[in-house]
Amino acid sequence: MSSQIDSAPLLARAEELVSLARKAGADAADAVVVRSRSTSVSVRLGKVEQTDASEGDDFSLRVFIGKQVASVSANPGFDLKALAERAVAMARVSPEDPYAGLADAADIAKSYPDLDLFDPTVVSSDALREAALAMEAAALEVEGVSNSAGAGASAGMGGMVLVTSHGFSGSYMASRFSRSVGVIAGEGTRMERDHDFDSRLYFADLDKAEEIGRRAGERVIKRVNPRQVPTGKDLTVVFDPRVARGFVGHIAGAINGAAVARKTSFLRDRMGEQVLKAGLNITDDPLKVRGSASRPFDGEGVKGERMTMIEDGVLKHWFLSSSAARELGLHTNGRGARGGTAVSPTSTNLALEPGDVSPADLIRSVGTGFYVTELIGQGVDMITGEYSRGATGFWIENGELAFPVSGVTIASNLKDMFMRVTLANDIDRKFGVAAPTIAIEGMTLAGQ
Structure with missing residues (x-):
């Protein structure tokens, strides 16, 4: 990954593209360049399986003629004038969109902060390979781990350049470093799989490869020899933070203005x-x-x-x-x-702000219930809120995690689930969606 992030040439090219669109007859226009660079290495059982390197600067131009709008995309090296003229010609024959247009000029940022999103550290393919191998080796050293599903490490950056015809011109870049490993325990039809990963903007903030591997190994051996449990209603289900982030994602989807406008959110009439x-x-x-x-x-x-x-x-x-x-x-x-x-x-950066009890105390307060570590399937209807997902995890007995469970389904309605949430205090804010351990009362579990 290159440490060079000079966006001036891209800004100049985007500004010229917007100017040419106006000259071609557009009332307004904006140009975006999405910049990406990445290098990744994946390994399995001590051998490199794949090494990838990619980079790109993808241009997009939107033009408006009244309420008519058209968009075109191109790779570097295109003819600016021809692209602008084609976009304007497309807009002239497009149907009107009553909501189309640039952001109001009064809303455009006159200045913007440096959020410290870019780490110029250059990580070589060799270093990525060594990290991936170290993760896998650490996972395989955990007693009970029988095989590897592979490990990978990557380094990259992405960002955007934006120029509008009503005066905005800006750019930013963000780096991204990640490590992940998947492992298997058990044999034959009783195999279980789990993983661990980390992803950070700054390379020095990444968890050590050996720690990630060890956590993955320790996770998977706890899942060996799962049981099924009887079907039951009014059960308290506890979501591990990894799963709870998905639950918060459902909340975000339900309060997305586009979904509300399309009437595809079950919260569309609930403002206030x-x-x-x-x-x-x-x-x-x-x-x-x-x-x-x-x-x-x-x-x-x-x-x-x-x-x-x-x-x-x-x-x-x-x-x-x-x-x-x-x-x-x-x-x-x-x-x-x-x-x-x-x-x-x-x-x-979305967060379900945490409660004030520890995860252990939250689980203890449940008494008997189900602790979910993984959800399967996409059984969520965002129009009605109906929720039904396959799940694996651990049975809670006498306030403790007792034994692994798989092959069950948990169900409820998100409207009810939202009103029955109790939160622990263990939020981790390093990801774009943050949530603590959460407990939800009154769910149905379909088991044996």
């Missing part, structure tokens, strides 16, 4: 109402220094601020881009993310 258990808070902070999902401005040049999306259980905000906000008669809150040629609202 209690949707989570009283006392619970969901925050979102795009400006967190060294945050995994931080960005100094969004995909439209708007600077977002830290927001409490759900406060004391009450829904306060949707995630909004300019177009989603216009459709809802609201105002963008700087959550527009660029995905190819489209802009859609997304969360940034």
